[in-house]
Amino acid sequence: MTSPTRTPTAIDAVADDYVTRIAELDPMAATGMGLPGHDHELTDLSPAGHDARAQAGREVLAKLDGLEPADDVDRVTLSAMRERIGLELELHEAGEDLRNLDNIESPVQQLRDVFDMMPTGSVEAWENIAARLNGLPGAIDGYIESLTAAAARGDVAAVRQVREALGQARELAGGSSFFTSFVQGPEVDAVLDESASCSLVRKDLEHGAAAARAAYGKLADFLERDLAPRAPEADAVGRDRYALWSRYFLGATVDLEETYQWGLEELARIVAEQEEVAAQIVGPGATVEQAVAALDADPARKVLGTDALKAWMQETSDAAITALDGTHFDIPEPVLDLECMIAPTHSGVIYYTPPSDDWARPGRMWWAVPEGVTEFNTWREKTTVFHEGVPGHHLQCGQAVFARDTLNSWRRLACWVSGHGEGWALYAERLMADLGYMDDPGDRLGMLDAQRLRAARVVFDIGVHLGLPAPEQWGGGTWTAEKGWPFLLANVNMAEEFVRFEFNRYLGWPGQAPSYKVGQRLWEQTRDAARTAAASRGEEFDAKAFHARALNLGSVGLDTLREALA
Template identity: 50%
Template sequence: MSSIEADKRSPSLLDASCEGFVHDLAALSPISATEWGIPGYEDKLEDFSPHYWDAVADRIREMIADIDAFDDCTDDSDDDDNFDEVDHVTAETLRDRLCLELDLHHRMEYHRQLNNIASPVQALSQVFLLMPQETAEDKEIIRARLTQIDAALKGYQESLSEAAAQGKVAAHRQVDEVVNQCENLADSGSLLEHLGLEADCAEVEHARAAFGEMADWLSEHLAPHAPHGDAVGRDRYELFSHLFVGDRVDLDEAYEWGLHRLHEINAEQRNIINELYGDECTLRQAFRKLNAEQKYQLHGTDALVEWMQTQADRAIAELHGKHFHIPEQIRTIECRIDPAGNGGIFYTPPSDDFSRSGRMWWSVPAGQDVFHTWQELTTVFHEGVPGHHLQIGQTLVEGSKLNLWRRVACWNSGHGEGWALYAEKLMADLGYHEDPATRLGYLDAQRLRAARVAVDIGIHLGKKTPEGTAVWDASYARSFLRDNTAMDDANLSFELNRYLGWPGQAPSYAIGQRMWERLRDDCLSQGMSLREFHDEALSYGSIPMSILRSQMLR
C-alpha cells in the first residue's frame, strides 16, 4: 500500500480489535502500559502470579479467535474493504507472535522466567525510569506504585514455585545474579533512592525491604532446586530463536556462519592495527594503546552524557533529508545515565503520543569513571539514529496506517536489533568511521555480535568448540569472548550471563542484520533507491522478517 493510500486509510474492524487488545493488556500489565505510554495505570503493578499469566494467555486466545472470525468473514466475501492489505500483514503477524506467546505459556516459560536482564525483577525496577518525577502528583504516583512491589514480588514467587514443582527452574547462575540485583536494590544508594522522593521515606523503605526479602527467598527456596548447567537444549532453543529472530533459522548453519563472519572481522581489524601500530602489535595491545590516548577519553558521567548527546544530535541533523526522512516528532533524543549500574546500554522509546521522548540510557557500573569514544561511537548510532530511535519512532509516527498493537506492542529482536546493527554498518559505509580508531570500535561491536552467535548456539545446543576438542560451556565461552571483544571484565561478565540466561536473544542481532542486508540488496536490485528502501521498510513496524520480505519483494 502506498503512503498516499495509507494516509486515506480508515481503521478497520481488525484495527479496532487490536486497539481493544492493547488496552486490555495494559489493564492486565501496568508496566507495559507505562512502556507504551497508555495512561491510567501509572500507580499500579501486575503481580506476576500464575493467575496473572493465565489472564494474559486467556486474552491472547480471545484475540486469536477474533482473527479467525475475521478470516472466516473474508473467505466468504470478495469485498476487499473488509480485510485490506494492511490487515493481512497484521493478521499474519498476530498469528506468528501470539501463537508463540501461547506456546511459551503452555510450557511455563513465563512462570519460570528469571535472568539478569529481562525478567520481572528488572521490569519492576526499570519501569520507574520511565516515570516523570517533577510534580507533587508525579511523586504521589511513584509512592503508590512503590507500595505494590511487595505484592508483585510475592506473586512472582508463586509463579516460580509452581514452575519449580514441575522441575522448571532457571540455572543457578541466574538465581545468583538476580539475588545480587535484589540485594543491590535493597541496599542504600540503590536505584530506588533516585526516584525524586526522600531516600528514607516509608515507600522507598517498603520497596527496599521487599527486594531484600526477595533475595532471601530466592536463596533459601529456589536456589536449592536450580540446576548448575546452563544449556537449555535444542527443543527450547528453537522456540526462543523463532521468538527473537522473527523467523525459523537453520541453527547449525547460523553457528558456522557466525564463526566465519568472526574470522572475516578479525582479518579486517588486523589490517587496521597494522596500519596504526605495526604488525607486531596484538589486538589487546592496540585496545590498550587506544584507551590510553587522551583524545578518546571521557572522564565522568557528565562528560559521557554530553558526548552522547552531541553525537546523537549530529547524526539526526546530517542524515535527515539525505538517506532518511526523519519525522519531526523524533528529531530529538534524550541521553541519560541509568542509576541501576548493571553495565548495560539500552534505549527506551517515546510514548505513543510523543509526550515522553525517546531516551538512550547508559548503565555505568560502580567505579567506572573513564569512557572511550573510539569504542562507543558506533553504540550511539545503534541506540539513536539511524538505529532504534529512528526505527521505533518511525513506527509510532505511522498512526494512519498501523494500529496501536503494531505501533507499541509488536516487537521482535531480529527485526529491531538486526536493524540497529544494519544501522551501525550503514554509518561505517557512509564514512562516519574514517578515523581508523572508531572503525576499529565499530568492527569490535560487529565482532561481538558474530561471536555471540557462536557462543549462544554453541552452549545451548551443546556443540563442539571450534577446535573440536571439547563441548561449549561457560568457562570456554568466557575465554572465547575475552579473545573476541574489547569489553572490560565487568561488562563481559554481565554479557555472558545474559546469553546464558536469555537463550536465543543475543544471536538475533547478527542474524537479523544478515536478513536486513540481504533484503536491502534484493530491493536495490529491483530498482529501489537506498532511501526508498529505508523509508518503506521502516513503515511496517517491527514485523517478522519473513513477512517484511514478502511485502517488500512482491
C-alpha cells in the same frame, strides 16, 4: 514519511482493543508504551495473571480468524499478530513465563526498571510512583508464587541465574537501594513543596520505598532458601527450549547448525577486517590489541566524567540526526529529539527507551555507568550512539510511533521483535560505515569491535545451549560454559566485569543475544533481495525508499518483514 490518512479497518479495531486489554493486564507494559491511566498499578505476576494474559491472546486470535484483510496493512497486521501472539501462547503453554529468572530481563529487573520510564514532573506523577512502590510487595508475592509453581513442575532456572538475581535483589533491599535514593532525589524536591498535601505524598513515597526494599528482601530470602537448593547446575537449555526462544526472538525460523557455522565464519571475517584497520592505526603487522592500546592512550579519544560523557553522547547523536535527515532518511519532526541520559543503575549496559504515545516522553538513550568508572573512550562508543539513536533504535521506534495515520496502536506501540529491532540497529551501525561516517580508523575499529562481540555470541550462545562441537582452538569436544569463558574474553574487548555480566546473560536468556547479528544478516539478505529485484527490472536500487518502506512497517517478525517487502 507522511502518507494519506488511512481509514481504520475492522482488523485495526481488534488490534487497538487488544492494546487496551494489554494495558489493563500489564500496567508495566502500558508505562513502556506511554499509555496513561495505569502508572499507579503493577502487573500481576502470579500464575493467574499469566493465565489471564494468555486468555486475552487466545481471544484476540479467535477474533482475527473471522476477519478478512482490507489492504496490505491489514495483511501485515494479521501475519504479525498471529506470529507474535501465537509464540507468546507457545511460551505460556511451555511454562516459560512462570520460570522467568535471569540477570537482565526478568521481573527481578523489570519491577525496578519500570520506574525509569515513569513521569516525574507533577504531584500526580509522584502519587503514581508512591502507589506503585507500595504495590511492589504484592507484585513480588505473585512472582514468588509463579516461581514456586514452576519449581513444582521441575522448571527452575540454572543456579548461576538464581545467584545473580539473588545478588541484585539483596542490593535493592539494602540501605543504598535505588528505591531509597529515588524518593529522596532532586526530582522530588523540584515538584513537591512543603504543603500538607505534598507532605502526605512524601510520606507515601518513604513508606513505598521501605515496602519495596522489604519486598526485595523477601524475594532474596526466597531465592536463597527455597529456589537455589532446587536449581540445576547445568546452564544449557537444550534444543527444544532453544529453538522456541530463537523463533520468538527472531520472528523467523533458522537452521541453528548452519547459523552456528556462519557465526564462526563471520567472526573470522570480522577479525581479519580488524587486523587491516589495526595496520592503518599503528603500522604494518600491528595486532588488534596494539591498535586498541594506541587508541585507549589517545587523549583526543577520551572524555572524563559522566557529565562530559552525556554531553558527548548528545552532541554525537544530534550531529548524526542533522546529517542523515533529508539525505538518507526523512525523519519526522518529533523524532528529531533524542535525549541522552546517564542511568541511575551501574550495570554498564547502554540501552534505549522509546517515546510515549503522546511524545510527552521523548526517546532516550541511557548509559548505566559502572561504579568508579570515570574515563570513556569515544572510539569504542561512536557506533553505539548510532545503534541506540539514529539511524538505529530511535529512528526505528520513533518512526513506528509516528505512523499514527497508517498503523494501528498494536503495530505502533505493542509489537517488538528483538531480531527486527536489534538486527536493524546492528545493520544501522554497518550502514553508517558504508555511508562514510566511520572512515576514521579508530571509529571503524570500534564498529568492528561491536560487530565482533555480536558474532562471538552467536557462536557461544548456540554452541553452548545446543552442545555443538567446539573448534580445537577453544578446547574441542562439546561446547560448555567453561570453554566459552576464555572464548568470550578473547573476542570481547571490554573490562572483565562487563564480560562476566554478558557471559551470565547469554547463559540465562537463550536465543536473545544471537538475534542481533542474525537479525542483521536477515535484514541484509532482505535488502539484497530488493536490490536484485530492482536490477531484474532494469531499475536502480533506491536504498532510501527501501529503508522508509521497511521502517514504516513497524517492528514485525523477520519472516513477516520479508513477506511484506517481497
